[in-house]
Amino acid sequence: MTTSIIGFPRIGENRELKYATEKYWRKEISEDELQETARSLRLSHWELIKDAGIDEVPSNDFSFFDTTLDAAFLFNIVPESVKQLNLSQLDRYFALARGYQGDEGDVKALPMKKWFNTNYHYLVPQFSDKTEIKLTDNKIFDEFQEAKDAGIQTRPVIVGPFTLLSLSEYHDVKAGDFVDDLVDAYQTIFEKLSDQGAHWIQLDEPELVKDVTGDSKKLFDEIYSKLLSNKFGLKVLLQTYFGDVRDVYNDLTELPVDGIGLDFIEGRKTAELVRSGFPDDKILFAGVVNGKNIWRNHYEDTINLVHGLGVKNVVLSTSCSLLHVPFTIENEEFPEEIKQHFAFAKEKLTELVELQSILEGQGNNAETNNKKLFETARVTPNAKVAETIKNLNEESFVRHPALAERAKIQKGEFKLPLLPTTTIGSFPQTREVKRTRAKFRRNEITQEEYDKFIAGHIDEWLKWQEDIGLDVLVHGEFERNDMVEYFGQNLDGYLFSKNGWVQSYGTRGVKPPIIWGDVARTRPITVKWSKYAQSKTDKIVKGMLTGPVTILNWSFPREDISIKESTLQIALAIQEEVLDLEANGIRIIQIDEAALREKLPLRKTDWFSEYLDWAIPAFRLVHSKVKPETQIHTHMCYSEFTDIIPAIEQMDADVISFEASRSKLEILDELQKQNFKLQVGPGVYDIHSPRIPSVDEIKNTIHAILSKVPKEKVWINPDCGLKTRGITEAKASVENLTTAAKEVREEL
Template sequence: MTTSIIGFPRIGENRELKFNTEKYWRKEITEDQLQSFAKDLRLKHWNLIKDTGIDGIPSNDFSFFDTTLDTAYLFDIIPEAVKKLNLSQLDRYFALARGYQGDEGDIKALPMKKWFNTNYHYLVPQFSKDTDIKLTDTKIFDQFQEAKDAGITTRPVIVGPFTLLSLSEFHDVKATDFVDDLVQAYQAVFEKLAQQGAQWIQLDEPELVKDVTGDKKTLFEDIYAKLLQNKSGLKVLLQTYFGDVRDVYSDLIKLPVEGIGLDFHEGRKTAELVKSGFPDDKILFAGVVNGKNIWRNHYEETTELIKSLPAKNIVISTSCSLLHVPFTIENETFSTEIKQHFAYAKEKLTELDDIQAILNGNGQVAETKNKQLFEKPRVQPNPAVHERVAKLTKDSFVRHPALAERATIQKQEFNLPLLPTTTIGSFPQTKEVKKIRAQFRHDEISQAEYDKFIAGHIDEWLKWQEDIGLDVLVHGEFERNDMVEYFGQNLDGYLFSKNGWVQSYGTRGVKPPIIWGDVARNHPITVKWSKYAQSKTDKIVKGMLTGPVTILNWSFPREDISIKDSTIQIALAIQDEVLDLEKNGIKIIQIDEAALREKLPLRKTDWYSEYLDWAVPAFRLVHSKVQPTTQIHTHMCYSEFTDIIPAIQNLDADVISFEASRSNLEILDALQKENFQLQVGPGVYDIHSPRIPSVEEIKTTIHKILAKVPEEKVWINPDCGLKTRGIKEAKASVENLTQAAKEVREELLVHDRN
């Protein structure tokens, strides 16, 4: 047996790619310097994988921003406005990812959505009548050649054509219009790679783990019937992940491909499918090492699984790309007792090597050590938490009175103007803010000095919000490093890594906390600074919390209990915080569920039976005990919500804000169709781009919203929090937002008077 991986973290052991890319954006280094650094980083990673003993090494899994964007760029699937920019190839690429505002024009960034059921984000390719697919970029070939020149033969990786079309947006055209041209472009890639000496190509087709029926299945069959007619002598690995391929398994094993990659972790039916039969002339790339979580692999279970499979030729692989886990456990400060339970990307390479050795009969030492690890219990349960969960009843998940009655009560309570304005919560996390937090964390400044700094920042930003006329204020979250990690640090049952960074999008990294044991709250978390901020203004200041489903989904969850059980524990802890905020005079409480959709099963048939039936009640549990005069907001971002509108309404919040600008307000049609009852705040501008929207641009967006949503139910806010933006652009954008809302409000009042 041999070993392989699907992909490797590209950010570097110490996030070197992030820091160098951002230096380039700030014009502190040249394009040549950035490219030279990236080349060295790729070589370092290839050598690491090779030296660990991995046989199948991928290339082209590296990206400066996103591999889906890379694939679109490779085939010239680029808006005409971007093609016309008089910029370098790299800067045009970044214009697609970040937007562009300058002498060459004003370009909005491409839409950004969640990558399947992960916290990674991809850029959505755009197809139109002007799209002329052709092979124009050289990245996939350049990186294969780099590795070859270093004596390493890699397997180039590319997003497969079926997934590429399935994830794209089409304007006045349809996916089937582009099949023939796209097939020819992929075949051109095959031909050129073969000329360079490549032996394999990996086509990533995670879309196949969704429901693939009807027209969708026809599209897949049409693409691959044509594509595989000419492989230029390359061996093709058709790689899937994040689930099983039950709808197309019988079709896949008949395709003239040499390898099929299947996920044995999230693919609930994968083992069953393979045991029903797997052809002798194909290689099964068995994804048995979990690429999405950081717990050690159970070697005995894994080796028994592999032995039970009837496939004649098996490659031991990861369940998905290791992009979704941190780089290495070596840089962590956990005790040896704790550290032995974790495997980051580098350690997962060793796990693959160990499993191979065990199966080949020479891995006894690794097998014995691993067996000893799993023989003893890792944690002791918290009896108080289990007792509290056991006492929950149906009514524990229901808020009284009903939504319509609460809306009337809150309207009288708050007396807010039409189209009330607010922000999502956070303000820019400057170097100064991060430095002070670090100094406090390392005991370099006192509690009093730290509190004085945070209070000063809150005072400054409260005054600015009042000066520009925002209606509902926020305190800015300057005391928080991350919307999930901050809560985890204040809850029992969590561990925190020092360098456990994972790429979320572009240069944005997150450091998910680790759920180690039972979760409970033993002291107030946010009350101090929310109460302070409210005491400094007569306007309403929102309390800001992260919801239980997002805390779970943006953590590395336990594998010894269900994620449902973990989420209910977290919900009870956050419920305590909600009630404490209410007791301390906080009248509006925002409970962010940015990641509600993230763990949604990829098959619609499993949505309610396996996820929403407990995820939605978990959110309701958090706010079920508040008074009707307390208004509950929630926020969701960068996912596709149009198909779960009934579930979102069932959250029973009073107001929901969500990302909308990059998705062209498409969700509004779904809200209108479903007769949505909650008040809504569709984001009126994209905070993930540095460009500053004008007043007129925001007014146009507001009018589009009002065409679909009754004016009395509309809030005006940005897409998301502003922590990643600079002060200048954040203030200018929000000032324009506030002015736009005022002007539209005046227009509506004049219209009503007439």
């Protein structure tokens, strides 16, 4: 029995790649210096994996931004406008990832969507009638050779053709138009890697854990019947993750592949499928160590699982890439009695090796120590929280009066103009803001000094918002480090890592808090600064909260209770905060649910039975007790929402804002079709790009929105918060937004 992993974090133990890349963007280092940082990281990661005792090491799981974007550049799936930029290949790559505005041209970034049920985001390749599939990049070959030159035999990894085509968007063409050319390109990769001395290639096909029926099944069959006709001597691992492959399991076992990677953590039916029969001539890459959560593996359960499969050839692996967990627990300062319960990426390598030893009859100490860890209760339940949840009933989740009546009351209460303007909540978090917050945390400045600093920033940005004519203001969230971590730090039941960074997209990282025990609110969280901001202006200032589903989904959840129970605990805590804000004069409260879709089962048949039937009520619980004249907003970003519109409406908010700029307002067609009743704020420009949209560009977007949504229901806002943007670009963009809204308002 051997061990392997699907992929490894690429940002570095101390986020070296992030800092080097951002320095390159600021022109503080050269491309050669950035490339050297990347080479050094890749080599150190390969050596770490090998030294840990892992038998099969992946390569090409590294990326400067996103591996799906890497595949687009590899196969020439790049718009002509980008190819024509007089820039280096790396700068063209970043132009398509981030957007580009300069002497060479004006390029909008690719759409960005959630990577299946994770908080990672991928860039969506765009196919058109001008797309010509051919190999135009050497990254996969160069990185294999790098490792080989260092004496490490790796297994190159690439997104599989079925997943690549399934996740892409098409303009006047369809996926089937590109099958033959794409198969030829993949086979060329097989041949070149074989010539280089590769033994295996890993084709990542997570799309297979979704509903694969009808046309998608035909597409898969067509691709793989052609692709595997000649493997050029390479062994092919078809790797899946994030669920089970119930629709295609028999098809996979009959394919002439050499290994099949299956997820035994999120794949509810995986063990059952494998026990029904697995061919002796193939290797099962068994994903038995959780690649998405940070808790220690329960060895006894895993050993029993593997023994019960009845499979001849097994490789122990992770359930998915370790990209989704922090680098190592070694950098944390938790007490040992807490630390012993966690396994980050590096520690999961050790878990795989220890499991291998136990299965080979040589890991008695590891098995004994692990058993002791799970023998005693880890936390003491909060009896008050348990009693409150027990007493919830149907009425606890219902707000009165109904939406239409509330809308009339709020219209008279606020007297806002047509097309009211606002922002999503946060303003740029400059180095000065971050440094001051850090000084306060280290007790280098007093509470009074810190409060004066925060108040000064709020005053400055409130005045700017008033000066440019925004209708509904925000306080800017300068006191908050992260939209989830900030709330977790003010709730019982949470723990926080010091360096537990996980990549979200590009150089953007998040540090998910850890839900350690029962969650409860013991003090107000946001009231102080929301109340202060409202006292400084006659205009409405929104209270800004993160919703319970997002707090849960962007945390590392417990595994000893259900995520439903954890979410209800958080919902009750946020409900208390909502009512406190209302009692302190905050009349509009935004409860962000950016990650609502994140844990949505990948199979539509499971959406309501396993998730939406409790996630939507959890949101309603948060605002069910507010007054009719209090307006509840929510915000969602960078997910596909068109197929859950009815569920979103059931959230019973008054206004919803959402990302729409990169997705070209496609969601509005579905809102129109389903007679969506809520007021909506489709994002009119992309904040994840540094480019500044012009007034005319935003006006065109507003007119496009008004062609699909009644003007009385439309709000004008960016598509997300502005904390990651620079001050100059943030202000210029929002000023153009308000100007555009006023001009369209006058036209109407």
